[in-house]
Amino acid sequence: MAKALTKNHFENMPTTFPIPIPSLTRVHTLNGMETAIEDFDAFLEEHITLLLLGRFEDSTILLEGANKLCTQETAHPKQRILWVNKLEELFTLKTKIEDALKEGFPEKEITFENVRAIAMMPKVAYVIYVDPSLSPDPKDKRKKISIFQMQRAFNAAIKALPPTPTEEEI
Amino acid sequence: MNRLLLLLCCVCWYCLPVTAQAQFLTLVEESTTGKHLDTIATDKNAIVDINSRIRIKIDAAALEDEMFRFQGIAAQDSRLLRLKKLNQLLRHQNAILEMLNTTFSDADKTKIALRDYKKFATLLDDLMEEIENDDELIELIDTPEMDAKSLEFDGPYPLFLIDFLEQEAQVVRESLLADLGADGQIDSSLIVYFRLGAFIKNKSGGRPIHIENFDDYVMDEYFEIERFGTPLGDDEKIEIARNKSLNDSIQINNLQLGGHFKELVRLEVTELFPSDSSRINLRRAYKRALSTLSVQRLTKPAAQILLNNELSLEQVNRLYNFSVSTYETVVQGFPDDLLQGNTFTDNLDELVNLALGSYKNYADDVSLYATTTNSFLPDGNIAGLPELTLVENNYAGYVDSLETDIENIKNIFDRVLELLQPFKKSYLENEEFTEQVRRFMVGNMPAEGFIELKSVGERKAGDEILIKAVLERGASKNNPNYESREIYRRYVHLARVSPYFRMSGSLVLANPYARAKSPQVALANKFQFAPTYGIFMKWGSRKSKFYNDFINLGVGMGFTSPDFDLDGTPEFGAGLMITGLRDILSVGWGWNFGLDTPYSFIGFNLPFTVGALPNSATSSNVFGN
Known part of the structure; x- marks a missing residue:
C-alpha cells in the first residue's frame, strides 16, 4: 500500500542522497559505490524516478529542465531525478538495471550501454536511449534525451502507477 | 489553370450537402445547479430545461478549415493541411488547460488525487505522442534550442508546448491571410467572418437573444420559471390578457404603423431642413460677392478666394441632397433597420464633418488673405474683405443650421427607437443577424458561448430557441462580393424537464x-x-x-x-x-x-x-x- 503523505512531507523529506547542484532540489546522486544498491532500491521505492545514466552533452540545461519537470505545478510530488554519473556506481547497478529493463520490456533487447534514462515507479515505464536508432523498435526512433522525452517518461511512469486503495492520498 | 482549379474546388465544395459537412458546434445543456451536464445529441430532438444554460462549443479546427475553404483556399493546400493538423493537436488543449486552471491551481498539492495526476498525464501524453508522430513538428520541438527556451518560459512545460503550437498555427493563418491580401484592417471582400446568433421563437413572434462572447446584446430580464407554481392571481391574469392583446394588435398593426410613420416623415421632411434657406442665402451671398469682386483689378485676389472655394461651396448642394436621401433611406428601411440597430448616425455625423471642413478651409483662406494681401483700397481697407466676410458669415450660418438639422434628425430617430422599444420583443425577426452579432475571423473566435436561459427574459415551455451560424464573405451587404452561407441551424425546444x-x-x-x-x-x-x-x-x-x-x-x-x-x-x-x-x-x-x-x-x-x-x-x- 502506498504510504500516505502529509502536506509538509516533501519539505521535510530527509535528503538521503546528495543534491549535486543546490538549486536543483529534485536532482539527486548516490552516496558512493558501497551503499549504491541499497540506496538505489530505497530511492526507487520512495519516488517516481527518472534515472539518468552517465554523463551527457548539454547536461546543465537538461538537468535544469528535468528539475523543472519535477517542480512545475502539474508534477507529482514524488517525482525525482536520480543521476548516476560515476562509472563505478554504474557498474554496480548494471545488473540490477538490466534485470529491471528485461522485466519492464521483456519483448525488447535493450543494451545497457545504449540507455540514457529510465522512468521507474519502481518498475520500468519508459526508456530514453543514447542512440535511439540502435533500438530495433521503430517507435523508439525519437527517444533521445531531451526535456520533451523526459516529460513523456514521467507521463508514462505516472500513468503506470497502481491506484491507491482510497484514491484520496498521494 | 489555377483559377480553373479554384473554381472547380469551390463548385465541389458548394455541392456538398450541409449535413455531410463537419459538425462545427456542439450543444451542451447544463443545469445552473451543475447537477445535469449532457451533450445534446445531434440526431435527436434537442429538448432542454427552461431554466438551464445552453453551452455552445465551437470546433475551431473544423471551422477554420471551412472558413479557409470558403475563402477559396484549396483543401489540399499544404498550409491548410498544416493548420488542420495543428488545430487537431490543439483540440487537446482545452482539457489540459482546464486541469491546469482548476486541479493544479491550488498550492496545496495534498488535495490532488492520484487519479487527477494520472488523468493529466494521459491527456498530456496523448498530445505529446501525436506531436512525436509528426516528423515536421517533432523536428521543431525536440531540439536543444527549444529545451533552452522552455527553461525561460514562465510556466509549466505542458503550457510551453501548447503555446508553441498556437504560435505555429498563427503563423500559418497569417501566411494564408497574407496570400489573400486580407490583413483584417479593411473590409476586404475576401475576408470570411464567422457569426453565431440565437433567436427565441414562439406563437407571438421572435426576437434575438444574447449568446455570451458572440454578440453585444445586453442580457434581458432575469426570470426563473418557478418550480412551485401557485395558480395565477387576478393581477397576473389581467397582465397576461393585456400582453396578449398588445402582442396581437402589434402583429396586426405592424404594417399599418410602418405606413403611418412613413407618411408622417414624408410630411415632415419638407419642413425639416431650415438649412435649406440658409443654403439659398449662402449661394446668393456667394454669387453677389463674386460678381462684385470680379469687376475691379484690386478685388480680383479676393474673387480668387471665392473661386478657389467654389468646389467646397458646391458641396453645399450635394450635402443637402445627400442628407435628404440618407434620411429617406432610413425611412424606407423602417422599422427593420431601426430595430436592427442601424441608425445611420455615422453617416449623418460624416455629413456635418464634411460641411465643417469645407467651412474651415474657406475661413482659413479669408484669414490668410486678410493678413498677407497687398491689395488695399485708397481708404486703407483691404480690398474685397467685407464681401468675403459676408460670405463667411453666411457659410457659418449654413453650417450651424445644418448641424441643427442633423441633430433634429437624430433626435427623431432616438424618439422613434424609444417608441419602438416595447414593440421590439414581439416584432417577428426575419432571422437576420443585426450589427450587434459580432464577426470573427479565423484564429480569434471564442472556444465557447452560452445562453443563460434565465436571462433571456419572458419565455414559456414550448418556445423554441433557434441557434444559427453563418459564414459571411465581406462585412457589409453593400460589398459586391458579399456572400453568406448558413453552416449551422438547430432548434432547441424549451420544456419544464426538472420536477x-x-x-x-x-x-x-x-x-x-x-x-x-x-x-x-x-x-x-x-x-x-x-x-x-x-x-x-x-x-x-x-x-x-x-x-x-x-x-x-x-x-x-x-x-x-x-x-x-x-x-x-x-x-x-x-x-x-x-x-x-x-x-x-x-x-x-x-x-x-x-x-x-x-x-x-x-x-x-x-x-x-x-x-x-x-x-x-x-x-x-x-x-x-
Missing part, C-alpha cells in the same frame, strides 16, 4: 365503490360530480417532445368535497391522483373522511370554474346509471 409542482382545481366524477359497506352513501347513480383541488408534481422529458406536449404526467394529492349522503353539506375527501394529457384528464383514489368510505375518481379539467359548480342539492346531475 415542479402545480396546483389546479378541476371537476371529478367520484365513485364511492364500497356502497355495500357504507349505507350512508345515498347516490342513485354510480358517479357524482365533485370539485377537486389538486397539488401534484410534474416533470418533463429531454427525449420526447410528444410526452412534453401531450402526455405530460403529474402525480400528487387531490382534495375533493363530495356529497355522497346528499344532505346538502359536502364532506371532505383526500387521496392520490395522477394527471395526464396536460392535466385535462386525472384519475385517482381517495377517502371520504365524512362518511369513512373510499372512492375512486376520474376527472376532467373542464373550462369552467369550480365556483360555478352545481351544489349538492342539484346533484342529480350525474352521469352513469
